[in-house]
Amino acid sequence: MLRAAVSRLRAHLHPHPHAHHHHGLPSVTPAPPRDPERPPRLLVVQPRLRPGSLLDSKLAEALNLANSLEEPRDGFYKEGLAAKGAPPHLVAQNPSSRGRSHVDKFFGPGTVDNVKCYLRTSESEEGVDAVFVNAILTGIQQRNLEVAWGKPVLDRVGLIIEIFNAHAETKEAKLQSELAALMYMKTRLVRVRGPGGRLTFGSSGEAEVVSARGRGSGGRGFISGAGETELQLQRRRIQECRVRLLAQIEDVRRTRAIQRSNRKRHGNSFGQELVTVAVVGYTNAGKSTLVSALSETDLYSDDRLFATVDPRLRSVILPSGRKALLSDTVGFISDLPVQLVEAFHATLEEVVEADMLVHVLDSSAPNIEEHRSTVLQVLQQIGVSQDKINSMIEVWNKIDIVDNNDNDVTDDIEDEIFLTEGEEDKEEELFSENDVPAEESSFESLDDGTDSEYLSEENLEGNNGEISSSLEPSEMRAMNSVSSSSKDCFGELCGPETISTDSCSSTQPMSTCHVKTSAVTGTGLQELLELIDKKLTERQTIVERSYGPFDRKWRPSSSVVGEKAAEQ
Numbered sequence: 252m253l254r255a256a257v258s259r260l261r262a263h264l265h266p267h268p269h270a271h272h273h274h275g276l277p278s279v280t281p282a283p284p285r286d287p288e289r290p291p292r293l294l295v296v297q298p299r300l301r302p303g304s305l306l307d308s309k310l311a312e313a314l315n316l317a318n319s320l321e322e323p324r325d326g327f328y329k330e331g332l333a334a335k336g337a338p339p340h341l342v343a344q345n346p347s348s349r350g351r352s353h354v355d356k357f358f359g360p361g362t363v364d365n366v367k368c369y370l371r372t373s374e375s376e377e378g379v380d381a382v383f384v385n386a387i388l389t390g391i392q393q394r395n396l397e398v399a400w401g402k403p404v405l406d407r408v409g410l411i412i413e414i415f416n417a418h419a420e421t422k423e424a425k426l427q428s429e430l431a432a433l434m435y436m437k438t439r440l441v442r443v444r445g446p447g448g449r450l451t452f453g454s455s456g457e458a459e460v461v462s463a464r465g466r467g468s469g470g471r472g473f474i475s476g477a478g479e480t481e482l483q484l485q486r487r488r489i490q491e492c493r494v495r496l497l498a499q500i501e502d503v504r505r506t507r508a509i510q511r512s513n514r515k516r517h518g519n520s521f522g523q524e525l526v527t528v529a530v531v532g533y534t535n536a537g538k539s540t541l542v543s544a545l546s547e548t549d550l551y552s553d554d555r556l557f558a559t560v561d562p563r564l565r566s567v568i569l570p571s572g573r574k575a576l577l578s579d580t581v582g583f584i585s586d587l588p589v590q591l592v593e594a595f596h597a598t599l600e601e602v603v604e605a606d607m608l609v610h611v612l613d614s615s616a617p618n619i620e621e622h623r624s625t626v627l628q629v630l631q632q633i634g635v636s637q638d639k640i641n642s643m644i645e646v647w648n649k650i651d652i653v654d655n656n657d658n659d660v661t662d663d664i665e666d667e668i669f670l671t672e673g674e675e676d677k678e679e680e681l682f683s684e685n686d687v688p689a690e691e692s693s694f695e696s697l698d699d700g701t702d703s704e705y706l707s708e709e710n711l712e713g714n715n716g717e718i719s720s721s722l723e724p725s726e727m728r729a730m731n732s733v734s735s736s737s738k739d740c741f742g743e744l745c746g747p748e749t750i751s752t753d754s755c756s757s758t759q760p761m762s763t764c765h766v767k768t769s770a771v772t773g774t775g776l777q778e779l780l781e782l783i784d785k786k787l788t789e790r791q792t793i794v795e796r797s798y799g800p801f802d803r804k805w806r807p808s809s810s811v812v813g814e815k816a817a818e819q
């Protein structure tokens with residue numbers, strides 16, 4: 252009921268369908284009649300990034316995000332993600348890379364026009380329901396782009412929230428994604444002067460936009476008075492909604508806390524404390540697949556991003572016979588504002604309170620380093636102790652596809668990147684320069700401010716080689732070198748015997764134990780279970796040895812500390 256109320260509110264504030272294609276709300280411009288069952292079709296606009304490999308991975312993620320916005324019916328999606336193919340997309344000049352982000356529309360006038368042209372020509376074909384700009388826009392920029400393009404515009408945060416909303420199934424996940432939506436919307440209230448000179452909300456008017464942050468009447472005379480009142484009304488409604496949501500989420504949190512303490516108190520049938528291992532990681536790393544494989548159960552896994560929004564617990568018997576609970580949870584992603592992470596507080600508390608963390612990484616991802624640092628950052632944000640982060644086990648998953656991942660990222664992307672006439676020579680230069688090692692390639696100086704902002708299709712002919720070769724991810728090289736340096740630990744147990752080796756010492760941040768796995772083929776799963784077992788035993792010994800409640804943190808065993816001290 253609350254969800255419906257929020258939807259109504261959102262529709263009122265935001266009267267276009269980007270948020271709710273699935274709810275069939277009216278659109279800004281009369282869109283061609285479309286099948287309400289069909290997931291929304293988004294045009295992806297990706298600001299250009301350097302080096303090329305970074306652009307490739309961000310674009311691939313953007314396309315995956317665009318394809319992920321779909322509501323499952325009875326727990327299933329209409330078609331597999333692979334069947335969908337890449338959505339239409341453009342690579343645009345990145346205004347922020349030149350330090351001159353346009354306050355009013357984010358992009359420069361050339362880009363805005365080109366996207367408009369693209370939309371006009373595509374209208375006759377399949378049509379696009381909304382535009383997804385893979386950047387963080389201000390409310391004003393979003394609204395101005397909507398006016399310019401005549402289509403709903405979603406930025407990165409907006410789309411992710413919509414995906415959360417579409418995928419949430421349990422009450423807990425629904426409440427939290429509603430809260431995320433509300434918090435996002437609150438920063439996005441803008442007034443627009445409508446066609447009749449009236450101030451309205453939404454994108455029907457021309458671009459006289461006033462920030463909702465309440466810059467006040469600012470000498471705007473009588474119209475601003477009425478506008479302010481309406482704005483205040485909207486803000487109050489949002490505030491009321493938020494208070495109600497927070498109260499309900501507090502209930503969820505309380506229930507979860509009780510469940511957790513029951514688990515701790517009653518433990519398993521042997522009277523042992525029932526420990527929880529939280530499985531965390533970037534979205535699509537394979538957390539659900541891994542938890543399913545380890546626990547021999549069936550959790551929903553999918554190539555869609557944020558396939559899991561609902562937290563799930565699965566029990567697993569470790570090699571020692573001890574029973575543990577694995578907690579599968581929502582994945583993380585880069586560039587999410589902290590308030591949105593906070594909206595998922597109740598769910599993420601499971602991670603904070605877990606006895607141990609397992610960090611799943613997709614080792615086939617070209618920007619694995621960025622994924623890793625995003626996850627570490629979020630863990631810190633939600634209040635996981637540094638000790639727990641340091642003693643986390645890293646799982647390098649999808650090892651089965653690591654060797655042949657060299658060209659899968661751009662395979663179906665390349666032909667659709669656009670170039671504008673007049674820009675050919677320069678762009679050719681850009682692409683061939685991608686051959687140089689990633690660290691050395693900086694092309695910012697080549698962007699000299701012309702307004703032609705696209706790469707044209709014809710121009711990519713003959714350049715494909717360069718693009719693919721630019722894909723060789725330097726991160727993978729870095730990873731391989733880590734891999735060889737951590738051989739001592741790898742595949743073995745990183746217990747007290749090996750803890751003094753560089754690769755596994757928990758006293759050294761970031762030198763975490765890792766296991767290479769494939770959740771699909773089962774490679775490395777036994778090693779992982781053994782490692783979890785070992786770490787838990789280690790932890791328990793420490794807890795037992797400690798004297799007071801303040802010592803109940805993970806620490807290297809005293810013998811190791813003693814050894815270290817003896818060395819010095």
Ligand SMILES: Nc1nc2c(ncn2[C@@H]2O[C@H](COP(=O)(O)OP(=O)(O)OP(=O)(O)O)[C@@H](O)[C@H]2O)c(=O)[nH]1
Nearest residue numbers: 535536537538539540552553557558559582649770
């Ligand atoms: N080749 C290969 N594919 C894998 C492996 N593990 C998972 N996948 C695939 O990767 C995709 C994502 O897996 P999920 O388990 O849904 O990933 P997740 O981390 O739970 O993702 P979110 O819930 O969306 O955050 C699915 O299509 C899986 O089949 C693996 O070890 N090898």
Ligand SMILES: [Mg+2]
Nearest residue numbers: 538539558559
């Ligand atoms: Mg999942």
